[in-house]
Amino acid sequence: MAIHSPQPPAFNVPGPIKIFAGLIIAIHIVRNLLPQAFDIELLLAFAFIPARYSAEVAERFAFPGGFLADIWTFGTYALIHGDVMHLIINAFWLLAFGSPLAWRFGAKRFFLFSLVCAVAGAVLHLVTHVGEFVPVVGASAAISGHMAAVTRFMFQAGGPFSGRRDPGAFRVPALPLVEALKNPQVLVFLGFWLFINLWFGVSDLGIAGAQGSIAWQAHLGGFFAGLVLFRFFDPVPPGNDRPPIRLAA
DSSP, rough: OOOOOOGGGSOOHHHHHHHHHHHHHHHHHHHHOHEEEEEHHHHHHSOGGGGGHHHHHHOOOOOOOOOHHHHHHHHHHOOOOOSHHHHHHHHIIIIIIIIHHHHHHHHHHHHHHHHHHHHHHHHHHHHHHHOOOOOOOOHHHHHHHHHHHHHTTTTTSSSSGTTSSGGGGGGOOOOOOOHTTTTTTHHHHHHHHHHHHHHHHHOOOOOSSSSSSSOOHHHHHHHHHHHHHHHHOOSOOOOOOOOOOOOOO
16 A cells, blocks of 8 residues: 655645746746736836835836836835746745755745845935836845845755754754854855846846846845844744753752
């Protein structure tokens, strides 16, 4: 008699990732079916455009959506992508780093955390691109937050990188940030990620096959938000970085 053994989370895609990926794919398909004029209106209403917050620009140009769009574009830009290559790359990294976080957080915490990281990315981009009219689109800031967040537990003993494939690997207690930063693996990951993004920024390079340049400041905003704010979303009680103490009777 055959015994069915469910696949461990490492080989499954959690529901929140399916929803997130399905949504950004559906939006991209719809955009490609729209007339160009409608698509431009959609971008003006839902992409993040720093010029929207410039008083000088506001005197000469009225953006679709008005005041409400001034608020929602801090998050809606993450659901729009520039082209198929941009979408594929973000979907890949969403699957790789969003999945372990979704297994740990659950749907509500995962989506709220993603939104917070997207907003943080938009804020840093706004601060560094005041008055710029170039739209920012893509889930990269949110996914950068996912990348930062998983470093808080994936290198832990018994975590996903320890060889475990059971659900418990995604629920190992995370050390405080200061303690986590003492782990050489975490430092190497963070250093490599920062180097790549700063290199893209300094050299003003884009992604091969994709249109437009990389909004690396938005990546940084999302990443640092994810790194620092992880503990406020984490449902797993924090780990104890102190050795156990045996009290004498």
